[in-house]
Amino acid sequence: MSAAASLRRIGVPRLILHASVLIICIIWLIPTLGILVTSFRDAGQITSSGWWTALTGAAETSAARLGDPASARQDGPNYNISGSVFDGGDVKSGSVVAFGTRVAAPTEFEAGKEADLGDGEKLTVNTDGSYFYVKSGPFDDKRGKRIYLSITQPPNFTLNNYRTVLTSAGIGQSFINSLTVAIPATIIPILIAAFAAYALSWMKFPGRSLIIALVVGLIVVPLQMTLIPLLTLYNDIGNLFGVSSRSYVGIWLAHAAFGMPLAIYLLRNYIAGLPKEIIESARVDGASDFEIFVKIVLPLSFPALASFSIFQFLWTWNDLLVAMVFLGTGKDQLVLTGSLNALLGSMGGKWEILTASAFITIIVPIIVFFALQRYLVRGLLAGSVKGG
Structure with a gap:
């Protein structure tokens, strides 16, 4: 249902x-x-x-200085300066919407209309940036009057943000590292948890209820509490066999251990809700538990398997803490999240780099989610609807 x-x-x-x-x-x-x-x-x-x-374009506030007073032309008792606010300014183009003489009021006067600044000063700034500045006497400001502009910039899209991120050192290797971590770390707990879920659902043995309760309790154990004990265990095993614990095998087992309780819980709820008649008919026909699991339970449990695959892949792909602890922080060991985090640290607070990095990080999980999303709700709710 x-x-x-x-x-x-x-x-x-x-x-x-x-x-x-x-x-x-x-x-x-x-x-x-x-x-x-x-x-x-x-x-x-x-x-x-x-x-x-x-x-629709963006309105920016910019500052500009009018022309050098030494270049002012005298017209009777008045002196005037003309030019463009884009000459020598930070903003090279755009459409001037308004202007002002105070930073707190850059839209005080409308572009294209003459503004009376007081003390015999009048200023007109047109939408194309041209201006005409008149004063009833010599100009006193030696550097030119400073004004503030509200400028509308046309829409401007660029691929430079992605070029910066994708061409930075180590990004390609980090992308491969993330795939190397996420794919096995998703498959391994599913394989183990599926066997365990079948056993806890349809096989009778002492202590089954206690194991189920233990699995449910392990779901709420914070990951951070287990990092140091697990890392110590891996180091001891590595020293015992003379191999480094900082390997892909170590992080695969770590992610499998962290994801196993939720995987067993979800799959057990689903498998326990399968029709009892199918399992009993297979046993009457002489099928073993392994044959029932492989030929009947696994195909029928695909929605639940897909649901957990989404959760586990998203977790392992976006993980940074576990990867740094169990895999390392070397240039060739960093996963994509670690490499992008290092890039952001070196680039400062640049929003364009942050957003490009974020979208590169989420594009793979989005593909996985939309590929399997039709099974998500079905796999999560089927056990609770059918009972278990």
Whole structure:
């Protein structure tokens, strides 16, 4: 029975159900869309406006100095200076929306209209950046009057952020390291937990209830509590056999150990809910427990296996702490999260690098999630709906 059908049975209208799912999807997608859009914008527009303005342009506040007073031309009793605010300024192009003489009020005057600055001074700044500055007497400011501008920049998208991240030293090797860690660390606990879940569901032996209770209790044990004991154990084993404990085998076993309680719990709930008649019929036909597990239980348990695969892969792919403890921090040992973390540390607080790095990190989990998401809810809820 599907989750939607179960909710309808307890009185939840279909419209509310669909609206709730839609709201959850939107909430989940908005941050991802923001990261994606921001990762293609240049640094100036990221700091001056939000990602939702990417298609309409960004308004930036900039400062400029008017021309040298020594170049002023006299026109009767008045003196005037003309030029462009883009000459020699930090901003080279754009459309001037407004201007002002105080940093607190850069939009005090509208572009294209003459502004009375007082003391016989009048200033006009056009949208193309050209200006005309008039004063009823010689100019006193030796460096030129400082003004502040509100400038609209056209949308500007770039691939330089991704080039910076992807061409930085060690990123390619770190990507391979992450795949080398995540794939086996997802498969190993699934294989072991599937056998254990079948045994705890359909095989009678003393202490089965105690083992189930122990598995449930281990789910809430914080990972950080086990890091030092496990690392000590690995080091002792490595010293005993004369091999380094900082290896892929060590981190595979560590991730398998951390993921095993949840895997056994999820798979046991699902396998225990399979129709009892199928298992009994196979036993009557003379099938062994191994044959029942391989030929019947595993194919029927694919939704639960896929559900746990999503959780475990996301965890191992995004992990940094366990990888640094059990694999190491050498240049050839860093996983992708560690390498990108080091890159961010060396690049400072550059948002364009941060967002590009974040999207490179999440692109693989997103592919895995969408490939298996149709089995996710089915695998998580089937055991609770059918009973176990």
